Amino acid sequence: MIKKINSEMWKPLTFKGHQLLRNKYAISSHGRVASYKKDIYDDGKILSGSLTSGYKTLNLHIEDSNGTLYIHREVARLFIPKKNNKEKFVIHKNHKKDDNHIKNLKWVSQSEAINHQQKSPVKLAYKQAQQSRTKGLKLNASQVKTIKSMLDNPRRKLTHKQMADKYGVSEMTIYRIKSGESWSKV
Numbered sequence: 001m002i003k004k005i006n007s008e009m010w011k012p013l014t015f016k017g018h019q020l021l022r023n024k025y026a027i028s029s030h031g032r033v034a035s036y037k038k039d040i041y042d043d044g045k046i047l048s049g050s051l052t053s054g055y056k057t058l059n060l061h062i063e064d065s066n067g068t069l070y071i072h073r074e075v076a077r078l079f080i081p082k083k084n085n086k087e088k089f090v091i092h093k094n095h096k097k098d099d100n101h102i103k104n105l106k107w108v109s110q111s112e113a114i115n116h117q118q119k120s121p122v123k124l125a126y127k128q129a130q131q132s133r134t135k136g137l138k139l140n141a142s143q144v145k146t147i148k149s150m151l152d153n154p155r156r157k158l159t160h161k162q163m164a165d166k167y168g169v170s171e172m173t174i175y176r177i178k179s180g181e182s183w184s185k186v
């Protein structure tokens with residue numbers, strides 16, 4: 001038996017092969033998932049699902065399918081209309097992947113999803129940790145300063161490849177130092 005919550009709406013969850021399963025499934029506007037036989041409130045059971053890369057999922061064993069449904073995508077599909085055809089991604093506005101309430105979800109384009117991800121507190125903390133990291137690096141600050149001065153010299157004789165070989169790093173590392181993507185603080 002499922003307890004009613006004010007303002008929560010339930011919609012049947014339909015997917016390829018859902019008719020072949022013993023139970024029916026429904027999803028709520030609050031991001032809850034339930035299985036039931038006849039009536040969601042009488043014989044329904046809330047499902048906890050699984051976590052896949054931090055996202056709540058429901059794993060159903062359906063023939064000819066992997067059977068993994070991402071709850072946030074299903075909530076958005078059933079409750080949130082798309083504004084245009086470019087909106088193919090669902091984001092969590094508050095960056096909490098387990099908060100699947102309709103107020104926290106939004107359809108966006110790929111570029112909007114990428115921009116939103118770059119503002120994630122987890123992503124920002126990772127970037128900060130990488131900038132202040134001192135162990136496990138192939139170069140030190142003085143070597144990077146030397147590389148930058150070599151890159152700025154118009155009469156430089158070494159190619160990017162030769163500089164990379166000299167310092168034991170990849171050529172891409174030299175390009176990242178040059179563009180400021182790596183070692184921007186030095």
